[in-house]
Every structure is written in C-alpha cells, then in structure tokens.
Amino acid sequence: MLEERRILITGGAGFIGSHLAEELVEHNNIVKLYDNFNDFYFNKEANIKSLKEKKNCEIIKGDILDLEALNSVLKDDIEIVFHIAAQPGVRVSVQAPFKTHSTNVTGTLNMLVAVQNSNVEKLINASSSSVYGPPKYLPIDENHPTDPVSPYGASKLAAEKYCKSFYRVYGINVCSLRFFTVYGPRQRPDMAIHIFTQKILRNEPPTIFGDGNQTRDFTFINDTVSGVIASAEAKNTAGEAFNLGKGERCSVNDLISLLIKTTGNAVKPIFTKEMKGDVSHTWADITKAKNILGYNPQISIEAGLKKFVDWYRSTPPNEIPKASP
Template identity: 35%
Template sequence: MSAPSHPARSPRRWLVTGGVGFIGYHLSRALLARGDEVVVLDDFSDAPYPVAEKRRNARDLAAEHAHVEVVEGCITNRDVVAGAVAGVDGVVHLAGLAGVRPSFKDPARYARVNVEGTANVVELARAQGVRNLVFASSSSVYGNATPLPAREDAPAIEPESPYAASKRGAELMASILMKASPEIACTALRFFTVYGPRQRPEMAITLWARAVLEGRTITVFGDGSMRRDFTHVDDIVRGVLAVADSAPKGYRAYNLGSGAPIDLAGLVAALGVAAGRAPLVAHGPVPRGDVDATFADIARAHDELGWSPQMKLTTGLASVIDWVQKHPA
C-alpha cells in the first residue's frame, strides 16, 4: 500500500457545550464520526423548548458512539466548567439561551447564561491551556441599523432584543479576554437562522412544516416581506469544523450564512412544494425584537476559511420535511 500524501490528522479531544441541542447534536456527531473525542456539557434545561428533545439527541448520540461523554451541568457554574475543560484540546461553545422573543421575558437569565457563561468558558479554557476556542454568536447582533449584506466589521451596537444584546456582550467579553492571549485562536461564529433536522421545535421552518403536513394554518408575522438568511445545519457544521481545524490566532468573528436571503412568503411557498401540500396562511403582527431582514456577507469566511454554503434551500427543506414526517410531535 502506498503511503498517504499527507500525514493523518491526530485525533483530538473537544468540549462541546450545548452538545445535545440542535446544532450541538450535529456538530458532536460530525466530530465523533471523524474520530475525534467529544465531551458534551449541557444543562438539559427546558429553555427554550422541552427537554425531551435534548434527551433524544443524547440517546441518539450515545447509540451511535458509545464512548461519547455527557456531563450534565451549567456553564455559569465555574467548578463544573473547570472540570469539563480539563484535558481537552479545543472547545466549541454552543451552550446558551437561544430565541429573540423569550429573551424579553427573562433578560437577566439571558445575560447570565450567555454573557457570564461565555466568560466562564473562555476564561477557564484559557487557564487550562486550551488554544482553540470557537463559540456561537448570532446574526441578531447586527440589528436593523447595519447596512446589508452585513459585514463582520460593522459596529453592531444597536441590538433589537435582550438575546441580541447578550450575544454581542458575549463577543465583547471574549474579545477583551483574548487581548492578553494572542496565541489562542478564539472565534465567534455569527450563525444566520439555522434549520435542518432536529431544529428547535419552536422555530419557524419546523413549526410550519408540521402545520403544513397536518393541514393546519400557519401564522406568518407581518405581510410576508421580512427576509431571512436561512442556513442549513450541515453548512454550519462544515463551517465550525473549518474553524476548528484552521482558525487564525487571535480573536476573529465570521458570518456563517447562506448569503441568499428569502422573504417569508417565498419560504412558505417553497415549504409547500417540499411538503407537496398548499400551505394555509394567516398573518399576525411582527413580534417585538424581530429584525426586518438578515443578510450575511460571507466573503470573510470564504476568503479566510475556504468555507461557502453548499445546501440548496429546496434540498434543505426536504430534509426537514423528512425529519418531521418520521418524528411526529
């Protein structure tokens, strides 16, 4: 047998916080599938959706990869985080409270988990000598004031919700902590509305897919002209892996989005095609905190990470329909 032209990549041990959530499940699975070791830290909280979904993700991960280690604990607990980061080579920090609308009901909890929790993870990982930190930020940091397509060098100082403010706060916290540690690669990934199988059940695409398949009316906020840059979870996972493998040293933020926003009316029509049924649509008021449009400029991720989204919306929506059909609520 001839020798491989490149040396094999040595297996690595990762802490994935939020590893039994929607994106965390897919990311943990991808790391395990390529031979890396994964420790998951997750508090299995019931926010912003029922814990049963997270238990299912944990069960499915363990069924496929018997050696996955799952630690049940909270990222605001310093002892728990210090224990979880011990001995890992890298951290992908996805744990957090997601969701714009629920963040108005409990802003202090969002600040605690998303800002204090991120400060703990970054600070304690750095203290343990971890050199590779990746964490989930959000397109929501751009608010309504950022010119579109949104670029990472925009000031992002006018968030529209406590959730967005907490994500921007987490970014600022990480960037200031990293000033003293330029040898560490610390990367904020601004995810743009992520969808796919196992998506959080309260998010529009999965919620609407269930309704369309069951012949129920879906409620579109506003007149259908709001635009969102929907990004399939497989593309997000490829982006996280690209950063995990080759992030530059220092603090850096990247947009991970499709770069091809679609309005909600267009999304509903595409969902109807994927489901093979005509959607029944009603309209409701736009909730507080929802931005008018999200639209990622993805040039930085392309130029510096070699990443670009691959999934077509039609194929991505079909993957959600398939998941929903096989997993009744």
C-alpha cells in the same frame, strides 16, 4: 477535518451542538458533551440518541454557570472547546432578559475563565446575526455596525466582546461565529421553519408576524457544522468574528410557498402584527469566512427544506423537539 482531537462541546445536546458532535465523533475525535438539559424545550435526549452508543463520546450533565465543574472538565486535557450552549431565541429574551443574560454573558465569561485556567488551544464561540440589528446595507459583512435590537442580540454581542477582550488581554485563541437562522433535522421547536412545517403538515394555517416580506438568510445545519469545524482548523482567526450564513436570502412568504410545494399541503397563512425584537432582513456576506476558513455552504433552501420535511415525516413524535408549554 479535525481527527483524534480531544474536544469539549457545551450545549452538545441541543440542535447545533448535537449535529456538530455527530460529525466530530464520526471522525474519531474524543468528544465530551456538556449540557444542563434545561427545559427550554423537550426531547433533547433524542438529539443525542446515536451519540450515547459511541465509545468516543461522553455525555456530561453540567451547567456553564458552574465554573468549578467547567474547570474540572477542562483539566482532562481538552484541546478544543466549541462553546455552543446558550439561551437562544429573541422572544424568550424579551420576556425573561435576566435568564438570557446570565446564560449567554456570565456563562461565556465562565467559559473564558475556565479556558484561561487550562491547556485548551482554541475556543470557538457560537454567536449570532442578531448582533447586527437593523441592516444599514445588505448583504451584511463583519464590518457592519453592531446595534442589536433584542436583549438576546445584546447578550450575544456582550459575549463576543468578552471573547475579544480575553484574546487581547490574555492571548486566548478565541473566535466568534455569527450563525444566520440555522435549520435542518432536530431544529428547535420555537423556530419559524419548524413551526410552519408542523402547522402545514397538519393542514393548519401558519401564522406570519408582519407582512411576510421580511427576509432571512436560512442556513442548512450541515453547512453550519462544516463552517464551525473549519474555524477550529483555520489559522489567523484569533480575536475575529465570522458570518456563517448561506449568503442568500428568502422572504417568509416565499418560505411558506416552498413549504407548501414541498409538503403538497395547500394552506393559507394568517398575518398578524410584527414581533418586538425582530429585524426586517438578514443576509450574510460570507466572503471573510470563505477566504479565511474555506467555508463553502452547499445546500439550497429547496434541498434543505426537503430534508427537513422528510425528517419531520419519518421521525416518531416523541423524538421531535417539543416546545415547553
């Protein structure tokens, strides 16, 4: 576990960034959160509620597209940067590819340039399973071809390529982590588990895109955070990419059944046509992360969904992330 290090987290007010920050702050690191609090969804303030009271956490409102501001934040002897900020989501990238591109590609390039101008020892880049595209085999290891379907996947792959190039050309110590569908308390409101849970708790039918036989490797947030922190501590990661999934998969139909069992609310889903940009299956081979990072995800989908539903039920509505209209 990292302790007493000086750390910057971009996107620290978001779902994954705020959980990462809580863990690092708890272990006496000096943490700066850097986030533009954009309106992709609402109630991000609630994500950082507990962090606001911590002496070893500073919250900075700033944009990763502002290179001068990044340079100035890093001047403050930051040792490790977790670059988590992005415009996530396949759907939004299909509707607004320029926004996705500028945040994810230009934003990451800015981060790399700022790190190059600084004394930062290590940069961790949040990437995505979307870089792979349609699976040629399962489970997917890091040598699987990268052939993204969505503009989002293309942007995350371009960002990874910039990271690798900055390692090769300038020796920047950077690695990329390919997250596989992360869920848990405070999950983004545009993600399936969040939408399904909200509907089922209201006794409304959830809508499934396609026949529901598509599968996803759902990863509980605590497991993702432990992998992210392990990647900062591990050696031999420069220029590398790692899958951070659970290493198991679940179909959307089974997910709905589990949510019905967990909530006790019996509802019948509605099926509609598949969404453009989605892939049929994701399933991570996590051998590389296990061997090099010591990553060892623990939370089963049943246990993780129970934690999510418990959080949803016990949280005041004004503290639950809410989709923009």
